[in-house]
Amino acid sequence: MRLAKLDNDIENKKLAITIKSQDGNKLIGEGAILSTKIIERLKNSGIYAIYIEDENTDIKLNETIDTDTQNNLMIKLIEIFKKIIKNEFSNVELLRFIRIDLLPKLKNGPVSLPADQILDRDDIIKHSLNVAILAIKIATSLKFSNEKIEQMAFIALTHDIGKLFHKNNSKLKHIPHYEIAYEYLKKKNCTVLTYMTIRFQEESYDGRGPYLVPQEKQMDFVKILSICDFYDTLLRTTSLMPYECYEKVLSLVNIKFDPEIFKVFRDSLYIYPIGLPVILNNKDKGIIYMQNESYPLRPIVKTDNSYYNLMENLSLFIEEVAF
Numbered sequence: 448m449r450l451a452k453l454d455n456d457i458e459n460k461k462l463a464i465t466i467k468s469q470d471g472n473k474l475i476g477e478g479a480i481l482s483t484k485i486i487e488r489l490k491n492s493g494i495y496a497i498y499i500e501d502e503n504t505d506i507k508l509n510e511t512i513d514t515d516t517q518n519n520l521m522i523k524l525i526e527i528f529k530k531i532i533k534n535e536f537s538n539v540e541l542l543r544f545i546r547i548d549l550l551p552k553l554k555n556g557p558v559s560l561p562a563d564q565i566l567d568r569d570d571i572i573k574h575s576l577n578v579a580i581l582a583i584k585i586a587t588s589l590k591f592s593n594e595k596i597e598q599m600a601f602i603a604l605t606h607d608i609g610k611l612f613h614k615n616n617s618k619l620k621h622i623p624h625y626e627i628a629y630e631y632l633k634k635k636n637c638t639v640l641t642y643m644t645i646r647f648q649e650e651s652y653d654g655r656g657p658y659l660v661p662q663e664k665q666m667d668f669v670k671i672l673s674i675c676d677f678y679d680t681l682l683r684t685t686s687l688m689p690y691e692c693y694e695k696v697l698s699l700v701n702i703k704f705d706p707e708i709f710k711v712f713r714d715s716l717y718i719y720p721i722g723l724p725v726i727l728n729n730k731d732k733g734i735i736y737m738q739n740e741s742y743p744l745r746p747i748v749k750t751d752n753s754y755y756n757l758m759e760n761l762s763l764f765i766e767e768v769a770f
Contacts, residue, residue, distance in 0.1 A: 448498045448506050449734050450562055450722040452770055453490055457481050463498040464508075464563065471518040495686045496770075497563045498722055503734060503749065508721050511558045511580060523548055524572050524604070531608055532615055536635055538601075545600045549579070556740045558584050560682070562689065562720035571607045574683055579603035581675040584715040585708070589667070599668060602644050605632060606672055623657070625649060644668040648676065651703045670708040677703070678712075690768060693718040717743045724769040727755065732769060 448463035458481060465477045466489065474492060475485060481499070489497065512520070523544055530536050558581055579600045586599040608631065609624030619627060629646035647669045650656030674696060681692040693716070700709045719725070723735045725748060733750035745757035748765070757763055 448722055449501050449503055449724060450496055450720055450770070451499045452496055453486060453494055455483065455486065457497075457499055458483060458486065461500040463500045466492075466494065466497065466563065467514055467518065468492070471515065471522075494563060496688065503722070503736075506722050506734070506736065509554070509559060509738065510561050511554050511556075512552055514561060514564070516552050517561075517564075517576070520548060520552070520576060521572060524576060528572055528608070528611060531605075531631075532611055536631075538635060538637060541601060541604065542597065545597050545604070549600065550583070550597075553580065553583065557715050557717050557738070557743045559717040559720070559738070560679075560689070562723070570683070571610050574679055575604050575607055577679045577682075578606065578672070578675045581679065581712075581715065582671050585671050585675070585711050588711050588715055598638065598641060599671065601637075602641055602668060602672060603675065605641075606645050606648055606676065608632075640666075640668060644672060648672050652705045653702050665705070667708070670705045674704045674708060674712050678716075688723075688768070688770065689716070689720060690718040690723075714743065717746075719744075719746050719765065719768075725765045726767040726769050727763050728766040729763060731755070 451457045451460070460481050462475055462477055462479045462481060466474045468474050475489065479485065527536070527541055527544060530540075560577060560580070582599050582603040583596060586596045591599065605628065607624060607628070609627030612619050612627050612631075613624060625646055625648050629642050632642040632645065644666060647656070647658060647660060647666070650658060650660045650665060650669055650673065652662060652665070652670070654661045678692050678696055681687055681695055682689065687695070696704065696709070696712070700706050717738050719735045721735050721738070724732070725735060726732050727748060731750045731753070733748045733755070735746050736749035736754065737747040739745055739747065739756070739758050742758055745764075748755045748757065755763055757765075
């Protein structure tokens with residue numbers, strides 16, 4: 448199978464992996480013939496790319512969280528977020544979710560988010576879950592204590608709750624969402640670090656954010672949240688693929704993002720999804736066959752005639768994505 452852009456060039460191809468809605472129901476089953484109608488239906492669902500069947504039958508995905516697990520986590524998060532709106536939020540309940548439901552489900556190694564997931568620009572809950580997954584990985588790589596990793600996850604999951612109140616109360620729309628979240632969590636016995644990180648989430652490394660916080664006073668938690676939030680927002684609200692979102696992040700290092708945190712972010716994320724068609728600088732065409740955990744930017748590429756491990760063939764690199 449290979450990853451393909453959702454357009455008319457894939458008409459009459461077979462779907463390689465079942466597409467499910469966010470509530471876990473099957474939208475289109477594996478093996479379905481992709482008609483114009485099905486392609487349009489998938490596009491309307493917020494999908495930009497899918498896996499189709501081809502001669503690469505030995506390709507295996509290795510997502511950080513599979514679709515079914517993600518859907519189960521979403522169901523539990525939805526109930527927690529409903530309680531936030533009703534002012535029935537419990538720190539203990541969210542921490543229990545982090546410790547029992549979320550952290551044990553995460554695989555070791557760099558983060559691989561599904562390339563064929565349904566993306567909804569207004570889906571605060573899924574966005575918060577993705578941000579949490581990325582932030583947990585970065586915090587782990589930085590050797591944070593278990594307590595701080597849990598706190599990072601808590602912050603990531605609640606960083607956008609102010610937008611929930613925007614949706615439910617038009618009178619609050621003039622107030623920045625991070626200020627609403629700050630005031631809410633401050634009253635819920637959260638730690639100072641938690642609600643202050645959320646308040647300063649839009650600060651920039653160059654000190655030109657909303658509160659003009661200088662570099663020497665910026666917190667690592669804020670820096671981690673900022674880069675993860677920006678990356679997943681691009682992934683969720685545009686048709687850009689992971690490697691394109693990564694390039695956008697890279698362009699803002701030393702401006703919006705701390706260069707040291709960026710290095711850890713870079714090594715924490717697979718930006719070339721399995722099955723992605725690529726062209727190497729030797730002009731060989733192939734697909735991403737397997738990831739290199741030690742260096743995510745240099746995967747193993749399968750071509751018609753060879754397998755290139757880019758960690759062993761250092762003169763080779765991905766010149767172009769043939770998507």
